[in-house]
Amino acid sequence: MYQPTDEIRLPPKWIELNLCKRECSTFICTQDDELLCQCGKRKQDHDEEILAHPIRPLRGTEWSPSKHTVASPTDAYGQIVFEGEHHPNKSRFVRLSYDTCPEVVIQLMTLVWGLEMPKLVITVRGGTNNFDLPPRMGKMLQIGLLKAAKSTGAWIFSNGLNKGVTRHIGNALANERWLGFKRGRCISVGIAPWGLVEHRNDLIGRNRDRVYVPFEHPGGKFILLNPRHSNFMLVDNGSVGKPGGEVYFRKRLEKHLSTYPMTPQRGCDTPIVSVIIEGGLYTLKTIAEYLTDEPPIPVVVLGHTGRTADILQYVLRKCDHVKDLETIKDELQNLIIHFYKISVNQTQLVLAELKKIIFKKNLLTIYVPHQSEDEGFDTVLLASIFRSQHWTPLQQLSLTLAWNRVDIATNEVFVYGREWSREHLEHAMMEALVSNRLDFVNLLLEHGLNMQTFLTPARLEGLYSLERTHSFQMRTLLFELAKIRSRKQNFASTNLERSLTLHDVGLAMSHMMGHIYKSKYIHLKGMRDLSNSTTDDVPGAEEDDDQNIMNVHCFTQPFDDLFIWAILTKRHDMALLLWGHGPGALAKALVAVKLNSYLAQELIATEKTNMATEFQMFSEEWENLSLELLDSCFKQDPKMARQLLTMELDHWSKQTCLTLAVMANHRMLLGHPCCQILLADLWMGALNLRRNSSLKIVIGILLPPLVFFWDYKSTEELKLLPHKERVDAPMMTGANAELNYDTESLRTYSRSRGSYSSFFQKSNHGRTEDLSRDGDGTVVAPTVNLQEVNAKLKEFKLSPPEHRHKHAHFHDKRPILDSGAAGSYIFDGTENAAAKLQKNRKHEDSRRHHQKLITEVPASSFVTTKHDLSPWSKFYEFQRAPVTNFYRHTLAYIIFVSILAYVILVPQDRVNPSYLEYYIICYVGTHGCDCLREFLCIDAINWAQKWSEFKTKYFSLMDISMVVFFLTGATLRLSGSFNTGFLLYRVSSIYWNLRLYKYMGVHRFVGPKIVMMSRMLKHMAYFAMIIFVVLIAFGIARESIRFPDSRPTWRSIAEGFLEPYVMMFGEVDTDSLSANCGDAEEPECPTGHWIIPITWVIYMMVANILIVNVLIAVFNGIYSEVDAISLELWMFQRFTFVMEFEQKPLLPPPLIAINHFCSIVKYLIEKFVMCLCDQELNTKGVEYEEGPRVIMGNDHNLKTFLSSAEACMKTTWISSGRVMKGFETK
Structure with a gap:
């Protein structure tokens, strides 16, 4: 909406160069008075040159503005300051000629006055004499007119004079600040005749603020300007004191606007609607011209307001066709004579105009307040526009989108029986997303828009690149974050002029989420590189392939991708709406927490505190939503809620909700009983000790045979717990291997965290050319390699069983089946993309079901039969439990600290070190190797990011420093510098003793x-x-x-x-x-x-x-x-x-060296076997993922729980007093 400002895009001098005024150039006296010119001025008011050649009025001689006026640069423009108000109003005004080009007028309003182009023009016509409206009707007119104008960004046209219908419009404009509408003045344009304006000479001045005193001479022929209008165009045709000087100008301007495009992006012209209140003969003629114009202009008549309005209401109630007019001709003539005070002969002209109107009665709407209780005046006003036949359904939808009136779209556009093409719905969805129209996004989804086929990488990239999408600060921030992530020096700020690509967004998002997170958007660049490598020899084919790749592929979870777009572009309400669609609500909320908090920190660093405060508020809201959602799920089913926390999310870089909460630093969620119970289960492992658990574990470490007498969980309970297993490509052995073996399983890999193999496997992770599978589970299947892969697959199927047995390293004793609901793939998005996806999902479900049958019965949340662990399983589970590992390392560390204290307190042999001294040297050395293992296993794409992640851990950084310090002392001591070496021993012992705090931190009170x-x-x-x-x-x-x-x-x-x-x-x-x-x-x-x-x-x-x-x-x-x-x-x-x-490895230092040696040997063996598989299967490498996961599979109870989690979201919103539009229609 327009707000008066001093911002001018074009200099004020532009007005003088392009706009003119009109002065009478020929004195033509009237027949009644020789001293009065037909222009309305007295003889003495004309210039002397004009008076030197007077013209006597002959029969038929009439004064004409086109012939008897001369144009000169305008001398009146600036701002009018209306006095006499509590808060003086300021309005822009200009004096201009009646024949001014409408295009110049639009340039004046948009480029000089700074107004936005209208999305609707409401032209108000009616009586020029004062009349009264019933209070109820006046109130409905005020509310309806302002609501229509404010919601659509409309311009209101009137004659601008404080008399007749314009006075009622002014009263409506005066109350806009008290009726609860959004801020900003409504754009109202008063098109008044210059010669009829009271105190017009006070307005003469160039680019000045002119004070306008609302004092009217009683009985005068001049009229005051209405002080409530925001803009005035004072049309000058050279006449003075004569009405109608603005008619020609206003008609041309309205006609030009009716054919003027609303915006360059929309394929429809600016709609115009006329509102009729009361009115006389000229108003009736104007209505007929509106209805018969091309394109026609719909008319809304406010009934029971008098004269023309009442006659039209009577005629439309009595007549359905023109021939019906004859049956009421006598009654109608009496009404016309009564209202217009004309003769019987003159009524024939009125009847002719009424016939024209009846022919176009479908464009005429009579609004009577007491007969339209359910519809407001604004609804009737906007709905009348769609009765014009020249609007296509897509243009109608674009109009309602521009107005943000979903109620009009529901009632007038999406009517029963109208079919919509996919292209039209997708075009409307794009406009709704860019314009941030939440209601329309929901409406389009209800009417069958398939978001999966809609959202292609090209469209998503376009959403990020549009200038309207986000501010320049957000755009700059995304580029800077992408620069930091990519570590490229040539990625300078000069690239801000180019469009944001999904690769840039992926780099920025990966940096914001953390070093472990890898966005799938990064690998879209690899798709282009691979496709371009196959078309290098074809001229011009590279750009076509880039475009085809971006248009063909689409996303299986498009709501998640749009959710990220809404977060990064500061569309909080849109993000809340998209949060309600698609699976993984808890994960999306946690990602939103992390992104908003990171953006807030970055904006604080750049001193943009206002935006930073908003993002911080968004982050806190998402924290509360995620906590409430988890609490609702936990109250519904605690077991399933814990599994939800550890479910691997393919779309979110193979993370879990638990790791996402850690990334987002969501302390309240991790402190929730659901997370704490889960951590307790992880901490205890298979142990089920209730009393004296610490003492029993220590005894079990010191006396291993006693562990067979402790209590353990059953095998069924263990399957429900997160466990540390390797997930491999689902290749199956046996007779059914060929039946369940597909291309996707060949190209599906997993990763490793916490082992040497993960570090070596990550050596070529940063190359975007690796398109087999990225870190987020994104599968890219370009057609250039499909035939080759199928050939290899066929060769593998036809190979003998002995040959296929070489791939047995892919098998797992306890298979972990990732959830299809959380998966996210980029696939071949042709016209049959949805069908292919459904087919792939069915095939995957059948494959998983078959695998489940031949391997194990899936654990259910309803455990009816429990099987105890075998003795060997008890011993194994006891040793691998984290709590056992903790006490084992703690006991070893206490022994190390005790021996260190003995060595530095008791005098030692200066030449031959004792066994105890060798022990502490070996302990520190192997502990340093374990610190190196932790550093190498940090999941990051380069060494700098590994180091930045490693140094955030205080004890890890200090461990490395003190290991180097201690080993330096050991080197000096063994080389002969006994005193210096032992001095370093003694100094380092300070830290080694303080390091006991790390192990004490596990205690609930001390921690x-x-x-x-x-x-x-x-x-x-x-x-x-x-x-x-x-x-x-x-x-x-x-x-x-x-x-x-x-x-x-x-x-x-x-x-x-x-x-x-x-x-x-x-x-x-x-x-x-x-x-x-x-x-x-x-x-x-x-x-x-x-x-x-x-x-x-x-x-x-x-x-x-x-x-x-x-x-x-x-x-x-x-x-x-x-x-x-x-x-x-x-x-x-x-x-x-x-x-x-x-x-951590099971054995503590110094025995931990055995674990390190076994890990290296295991890596070398797997590397050799994988090389054989690479040659046969044409794969690029296998990554392993070790970390806490839950067995998901096709467990019916868990799927039921995931579907009911959406109901928990609705409960969360209702309980917190929010209204979520995404669920209102479900």
């Missing part, structure tokens, strides 16, 4: 306290800087006064800082305050020695009383603050702790 101490440590560092400044000030002054002639030594410098520091804690040496000097046997006192006690008193007051007490007070506040959330923080860090010991 939160350690978290609290770490938080306080950061605040103490700031206070240390404050104290250090005071300490320097006193220490340097004191030392320089006491020893003015001393030479600088390290000891003197240390004492200058150490003694003031000790004084701050009450240890005061009186000799240092009053030196022994001045006596006969003592040296002379240094100059100013008496200053030292004075400065000491001031120093103690500032340091010991002020700063220390402030520090204590602040720490009390920090303690209260952190103590409230310490348990929540500890629960959040508990996940990292559990995952660390779940992935």
Whole structure:
């Protein structure tokens, strides 16, 4: 909506160069008065040159603006300031000629006044004399007219004079701020005749603010301007005091706007509708012209307002056809004579106009308030536009989209029996997404739009690239994040002028989510590279292939991709709507938390605090939604809710909801009982100990035979738990292998986390040319390799069973079947894409069902029969449980710290190290190797990102530093520098003892306290800087006064800082305050020695009383603050702790070297076997994924739970007082 501003796109001088005024150039006196010109001016008001050649009026001589006026640059434009109001209104105005080109007028309004092009023009016609409206009708007119104009961005045309129908329009405009409409003035244009305006001479001035006093001379022929209009066009035809000077201009302008395109992006012209209130003979003629024009203009008549409105209401009620007019001719003539005060002969002209109107009665609407209780005036007004036959269904839909009136679209556009093509619906959906029309997105989905075929990579890339999609700041931020992720120096800010590609978005999103996350959009570039490599020899084929790839492929979970687009482009309401569609609501909410919080931090760093605050609010809302959703699911079915947290999500980079919560730093969700119960299950593994669990585990470690007597979970319960297994390509052995073997299973791989093989497999992960399968589960199947893959597949099927047995390494004893609901693939998106997808899903379901039958019975949430573990399984599950691993490593570390204390306290042989000393050296060395393993196994695309992720872990970074420090001491000790080596031993022992806090952090009581101490440590560092400044000030002054002639030594410098520091804690040496000097046997006192006690008193007051007490007070506040959330923080860090010991090797240092050796040997063997498979299956490598996962498969109970999770979303919204439009129609 228009708001008066001083912004001018074109200079004001443009108005003088393009717009003119009109002055009478020929004096033609009237027949009644020789001193009065037919233009309306007196003789003395004309120029002397005109008066020198007067013209006597002859028979038929009439004054004409086109012949008897002269044009000159306009001399009146600027702003009118209407006085007499509580808040004076300002309106732009211009004086212009009646024959001004309409295109110039549009340029004036858009380029000079800064108005947006209208999406609708409402031209109000009616009586020029004052009349009254019933209060109820006036209220409905005000509300309906303003609602129609505000919701559609319309321009309202009137004659701008404060009389007749325009006065009622002005009253409606005066109340717009009190009727609850959105902010901004409604664009109302008063097209008034210059010669009829009262006080028009006060408006003369170029680009000035002219004060307009609303004082009208009673009985005068001039009329005041209505102060409620925002713009005025004062049409000058050279006449004075004569009405109708604006008729020609207004008709041309309305005609031009009716054929003017609404926007370059929309394929329809600007609609015009006329509103008739009361009116006379000229109004009736105007109605007939509107209805018979080409294109016709629909008319809405407000009934029971008098004269023309009442006559039309009577005629349309009595007549269905023109011939029916004869039956009521006598009654109609009486009404015409009564209303218009004309003779019987003149009624024939009125009847002729009425016949024209009846021919087009379908374009005429009579609105009577008491007969249209269910429909508001705005609805009737907008619905009348669609009765014009020249609007196609697509144009009608575009109009309602531009107006954001879904009610009009539902009632007038999507009518029963009208069929819509896919292209039309997709075109409308694109407009709805770009224009952020939430209701229309929902409406189009209800009417059969297939989002899966709609959203192609080309369309999604177009949504990111449109200038209307997001602000320049967001665009810049996405480019910068893509630059950081890609690590390319030539990706400079100059590339901001080019369009954003999905590859750029993928890089930015991967950086925002974290180093483990890999967006599938990155690999779209690899698709293009591979396709282009096959068309290098064809001129011009490269661009065509790029376009075909972007148009052909589509997404299986398009709502998730649009959800990300809405988040990154700051469309929070659109994201909330899309959140309700498609599976994985909890995962999408957690991704939204991470993206919004990251964007908020980045915007704070760039000092864009307003946008940062909005994103932070969005992040908090998504946190609450995800927590409420998990709570609803947990109350419905706790077991299934825990499985939902650990379900592998193909569309979200093979992550789980649990890992996404960790990425998003969602402490409240990880502190939820559902997550804590799950972490407890992960922590205990197969153990089912209820009392004295810690003691039993320690005894089991020390006395392994006793572990067979502990309690364990059943095999059925274990299958429901997340477990650490390798997921391989689902190749099957036996007679049924050929039946269930397909191309997709050949090209489906998994990854590894927490092993050496994962590091070596990631060596070529960053190459986007690897199109087999990306980190997100995105499968790309370009046609260039399909024949070759099928040939290899056929060769594999025809090979003998002995040959196929070489692929047995793909099998798994306990297969993990990823969920089809969470999958996301990019596939061949031809016209039969949906059918192919459905076929692939059915084939995959049958394959999984067959595999499930031949391997194991899937675990169900309803366990009726329990089978105990075998003795060997008990021993194995006990040893691999994370809690056992923790106590094993803890005991080994306590032994290491004890031996280290013995070695550094008891004198050792300087030449021959003892066995205990060799033990601690081996322990530290193997511990360093394990730190290197952790670093190599960090899932990142380059070394820099591995390091940035590794250094965020405090203990890991300190471990590496102290391992190097300790081994340096060991090297010096073994090389002969015994004292220096042992000194490094003793210094490093400080850290090794403090490192016990890491193992103590697992305790429920001690852990939160350690978290609290770490938080306080950061605040103490700031206070240390404050104290250090005071300490320097006193220490340097004191030392320089006491020893003015001393030479600088390290000891003197240390004492200058150490003694003031000790004084701050009450240890005061009186000799240092009053030196022994001045006596006969003592040296002379240094100059100013008496200053030292004075400065000491001031120093103690500032340091010991002020700063220390402030520090204590602040720490009390920090303690209260952190103590409230310490348990929540500890629960959040508990996940990292559990995952660390779940992935740690079973043997502690120094025996951990055995695990490292076995891992390397295993990797080499798998590498050799995989090379054979690469040659036979034409694959590019197999990645393994080790981490907590749940057996999903085709478990009916879990699928039922996933479908009911959507119902939990609706419950979540209703319970929180929100209204989600996405569920209102379900």
